[in-house]
Amino acid sequence: MNYFPLLMNIDYKKVVVVGGGHVARQKVEALLTTKALVTVISPEVTETLQHYINEGLVTWKDKAFEPADLDDAALIFAVTNDEGVNNAVEEAAQHWQLLSRADAKGRVDFINPAVVRRGDFVVTVSTSGASPGLTRQVKIDLAEQYGEHYTQYVAFLKEARQKILKVFTGDLKKQLLAELLDPQILQWMEQGEKQKCEAWLEQRIGEKR
Ligand SMILES: C[C@@]1(CC(=O)O)C2=NC(=C\c3[nH]c(c(CCC(=O)O)c3CC(=O)O)Cc3[nH]c(c(CC(=O)O)c3CCC(=O)O)/C=C3\N/C(=C\2)[C@@H](CCC(=O)O)[C@]3(C)CC(=O)O)/[C@H]1CCC(=O)O
Numbered sequence: 001m002n003y004f005p006l007l008m009n010i011d012y013k014k015v016v017v018v019g020g021g022h023v024a025r026q027k028v029e030a031l032l033t034t035k036a037l038v039t040v041i042s043p044e045v046t047e048t049l050q051h052y053i054n055e056g057l058v059t060w061k062d063k064a065f066e067p068a069d070l071d072d073a074a075l076i077f078a079v080t081n082d083e084g085v086n087n088a089v090e091e092a093a094q095h096w097q098l099l100s101r102a103d104a105k106g107r108v109d110f111i112n113p114a115v116v117r118r119g120d121f122v123v124t125v126s127t128s129g130a131s132p133g134l135t136r137q138v139k140i141d142l143a144e145q146y147g148e149h150y151t152q153y154v155a156f157l158k159e160a161r162q163k164i165l166k167v168f169t170g171d172l173k174k175q176l177l178a179e180l181l182d183p184q185i186l187q188w189m190e191q192g193e194k195q196k197c198e199a200w201l202e203q204r205i206g207e208k209r
Pocket residue numbers: 026027030100101102103104110111112113114115125126127128129130131132133134135136139
């Protein structure tokens with residue numbers, strides 16, 4: 001299957017997770033990085049999910065699944081350990097609601113990639129469902145390759161790019177945007193020398209103005 005990769009804005013959209021086990025926890029944790037309105041439907045939940053519920057981060061309906069639980073949901077995760085229940089969720093999902101099944105059976109509107117998140121910098125990995133284990137392995141490699149300093153690095157690139165776009169046009173703009181990706185800047189960021197990056201930018205902007 002050739003899935004279409006995209007990054008979705010799901011802030012303030014209703015998301016329903018049917019099931020309260022370990023896979024539900026994984027999906028909920030991914031959702032908690034957004035402002036989606038998440039409801040978990042399950043007669044029992046893991047300790048970690050209970051903690052998110054207590055914190056008010058997630059709504060819990062302490063019950064077995066019923067079709068009305070899907071009302072107004074934009075995204076649906078069928079992640080119970082019971083194929084019959086996952087089938088019932090699929091049956092109840094309207095065609096406009098996007099459905100993901102953790103058992104990878106039946107209707108699959110989307111699957112979940114592994115994610116390495118460093119602020120605005122996001123790397124996603126998938127094997128299109130072929131080998132979730134390999135997906136996880138590659139994610140671990142990428143997390144090492146793109147360390148925590150990428151959060152600051154990409155924040156700096158964003159700010160610098162905005163400054164450049166305000167002041168320059170045409171070839172000068174192109175040239176400065178390309179220079180911004182000089183490996184020296186990444187290295188300074190990795191060494192915690194943010195001031196050097198900022199000084200470099202001010203100097204380059206001053207020279208070209
Ligand atoms: C990426 C990640 C994100 C997430 O879960 O949100 C994710 N699986 C992760 C890990 C993982 N999952 C499994 C193992 C054990 C090793 C193994 O079985 O190989 C490990 C590894 C581990 O945990 O170490 C078991 C498993 N997974 C699926 C089935 C059903 C089946 O294939 O039949 C079974 C068998 C269940 C059983 O035995 O009954 C199905 C799916 N899992 C997907 C995503 C989608 C395709 C991803 C892709 O394109 O590769 C898809 C199709 C649907 C979906 O869930 O969206 C997350 C990364 C964790 C991380 O980030 O560290």
